[in-house]
Amino acid sequence: NAGVTQTPKFQVLKTGQSMTLQCAQDMNHEYMSWYRQDPGMGLRLIHYSVGAGITDQGEVPNGYNVSRSTTEDFPLRLLSAAPSQTSVYFCASSYRGRNSGANVLTFGAGSRLTVL
Amino acid sequence: GDSVTQMEGPVTLSEEAFLTINCTYTATGYPSLFWYVQYPGEGLQLLLKATKADDKGSNKGFEATYRKETTSFHLEKGSVQVSDSAVYFCALGITGGGNKLTFGTGTQLKVEL
Numbered sequence: 476n477a478g479v480t481q482t483p484k485f486q487v488l489k490t491g492q493s494m495t496l497q498c499a500q501d502m503n504h505e506y507m508s509w510y511r512q513d514p515g516m517g518l519r520l521i522h523y524s525v526g527a528g529i530t531d532q533g534e535v536p537n538g539y540n541v542s543r544s545t546t547e548d549f550p551l552r553l554l555s556a557a558p559s560q561t562s563v564y565f566c567a568s569s570y571r572g573r574n575s576g577a578n579v580l581t582f583g584a585g586s587r588l589t590v591l
Numbered sequence: 592g593d594s595v596t597q598m599e600g601p602v603t604l605s606e607e608a609f610l611t612i613n614c615t616y617t618a619t620g621y622p623s624l625f626w627y628v629q630y631p632g633e634g635l636q637l638l639l640k641a642t643k644a645d646d647k648g649s650n651k652g653f654e655a656t657y658r659k660e661t662t663s664f665h666l667e668k669g670s671v672q673v674s675d676s677a678v679y680f681c682a683l684g685i686t687g688g689g690n691k692l693t694f695g696t697g698t699q700l701k702v703e704l
Contacts, residue, residue: 582635582636
């Protein structure tokens with residue numbers, strides 16, 4: 476199984492450029508989410524989705540857009556990149572909880588973005 | 592809001608030493624608690640979890656006990672190996688909260704021969 480696949484692994488942008496980080500999962504997970512990882516700050520939630528056609532904002536949504544047209548895909552769009560968006564981005568997915576407790580996330584390998 | 596506090600790293604140990612990484616949390620609900628591990632160049636993967644008070648999660652020789660009275664979930668391993676070198680994240684999630692986990696800042700562990 477591929478699990479959660481993110482592309483690209485590395486990207487360099489200039490300020491003001493736009494791009495899309497791709498995320499795909501093949502586990503038929505209902506939930507998908509995007510986190511960013513910054514030194515000394517752990518992982519912070521950007522946007523999440525509880526199913527196709529449903530998205531919501533996380534802790535740090537500004538400057539990012541998402542959509543979820545299929546169960547498998549959850550792309551993250553940067554409309555006008557800024558140096559503050561230099562980070563490592565992780566996509567994660569999980570089943571809707573069927574047992575007690577919060578869901579276990581499956582993460583992709585990450586996408587390292589540098590904005591000059 | 593919910594928060595997770597971890598001890599800062601890096602933590603450097605000799606092989607076969609005892610490991611403790613402290614984690615405390617603040618939550619408005621009754622959370623599940625997790626330890627995730629990130630090996631160099633990879634994404635995070637679940638190490639262990641606990642869903643209710645006094646539960647002990649364990650995996651690969653690592654253990655952590657959900658202590659509601661001290662709001663803690665400290666990670667321990669009796670004898671670390673070089674292959675345990677990684678970044679360890681403590682996290683909490685609320686039942687029914689889907690994939691909205693709150694993470695600590697991470698603790699880097701370096702194990703030397």
